[in-house]
Amino acid sequence: MTVYAVTGATGGLGGDAVRALIGRSVAPADIVAVVRDIDKASELTDAGVAVRVADYADRDALEAAFAGVDRLLFVSGSEVGQRLPQHTNVIDAAVSAGVGLVAYTSILRADTSPLQLAGEHLATEKLLADSGLPVVLLRNGWYSENYLASAPAAIESGVFYGSAGEGEIAPASRADYAEAAAAALISADAGQVFELAGPQHLSYADIAATFTEVSGTPVRYEDLPESDYAAALVGAGVPAPFADVLANSDAGVAVGALDSDSTDLVDLLGRPATGFRDVVRHGIVATP
Ligand SMILES: NC(=O)c1ccc[n+]([C@@H]2O[C@H](COP(=O)([O-])OP(=O)(O)OC[C@H]3O[C@@H](n4cnc5c(N)ncnc54)[C@H](OP(=O)(O)O)[C@@H]3O)[C@@H](O)[C@H]2O)c1
Numbered sequence: 001m002t003v004y005a006v007t008g009a010t011g012g013l014g015g016d017a018v019r020a021l022i023g024r025s026v027a028p029a030d031i032v033a034v035v036r037d038i039d040k041a042s043e044l045t046d047a048g049v050a051v052r053v054a055d056y057a058d059r060d061a062l063e064a065a066f067a068g069v070d071r072l073l074f075v076s077g078s079e080v081g082q083r084l085p086q087h088t089n090v091i092d093a094a095v096s097a098g099v100g101l102v103a104y105t106s107i108l109r110a111d112t113s114p115l116q117l118a119g120e121h122l123a124t125e126k127l128l129a130d131s132g133l134p135v136v137l138l139r140n141g142w143y144s145e146n147y148l149a150s151a152p153a154a155i156e157s158g159v160f161y162g163s164a165g166e167g168e169i170a171p172a173s174r175a176d177y178a179e180a181a182a183a184a185l186i187s188a189d190a191g192q193v194f195e196l197a198g199p200q201h202l203s204y205a206d207i208a209a210t211f212t213e214v215s216g217t218p219v220r221y222e223d224l225p226e227s228d229y230a231a232a233l234v235g236a237g238v239p240a241p242f243a244d245v246l247a248n249s250d251a252g253v254a255v256g257a258l259d260s261d262s263t264d265l266v267d268l269l270g271r272p273a274t275g276f277r278d279v280v281r282h283g284i285v286a287t288p
Contacts, residue, residue, distance in 0.1 A: 008075030009033035016178030056086035062093035134190030172198035
């Protein structure tokens with residue numbers, strides 16, 4: 001019997017990964033869902049999954065949560081800037097608990113990526129390498145869902161703003177990344193590095209065209225300098241540090257940092273990836 005664990009299990013990727021493990025015939029009783037807020041975990045408990053509580057800030061709780069775990073899906077923390085101390089705790093706890101393999105959700109081509117976001121991921125990859133743990137790297141590209149936040153305003157105003165120039169991106173749905181992570185957790189060997197991205201190559205003009213197609217309202221792409229785009233995001237209510245990260249990520253898109261020809265995602269899925277249009281159509285319908 002192999003015991004699997006998933007951190008961030010009350011989040012989007014972690015929750016989908018738990019469901020994907022069950023969908024791939026892992027018994028719920030063999031899955032440990034590591035959560036920081038038990039009140040959010042009722043669906044997991046109802047599914048028969050073992051829920052254990054640990055915050056990334058609490059190394060001892062993490063070690064207790066990882067007891068008996070063979071293969072751990074380590075979902076990166078969502079508090080950008082706080083990731084390194086948190087991830088150090090997760091890795092130290094996994095070593096102490098004797099976890100057999102850790103699969104970490106990193107970022108596409110973390111070792112060469114110019115994105116600000118890549119810094120904490122690359123540092124985490126190094127911590128993992130130094131830990132002696134058997135490691136699998138799941139280097140995720142951009143979620144298609146990232147564009148759902150801007151879709152309503154773009155459709156209402158007819159303008160989709162960004163700072164990606166004519167660069168292309170290969171996004172994939174979060175559920176597909178989660179299912180690929182579950183597949184890798186079950187079957188990947190230590191040392192494998194997966195560069196995960198969708199099969200489409202979309203410019204921001206293509207994304208605007210998708211908004212047009214799905215909404216029936218004309219939307220055009222307007223490219224802004226990185227600093228103007230960051231300022232526009234702040235004007236729309238995005239906190240300044242996060243606006244800078246988003247604008248910097250768009251600048252990365254402009255130079256191809258989130259584009260990829262890798263087939264690792266569809267290879268792990270064993271089926272076609274969910275198309276960008278379907279994510280937008282579903283997301284817009286789901287937005288009140
Ligand atoms: N590649 C991309 O395009 C992309 C896009 C968005 C996010 N991400 C990153 O990818 C990762 C997973 O994404 P996601 O969509 O699943 O994000 P999410 O829905 O925000 O889930 C993050 C999960 O991490 C948990 N978490 C955060 N801080 C924690 C802490 N200190 N201790 C324990 N658990 C903690 C959260 O717990 P709670 O449920 O209690 O909040 C949540 O379950 C995150 O690192 C996120 O920042 C990537």
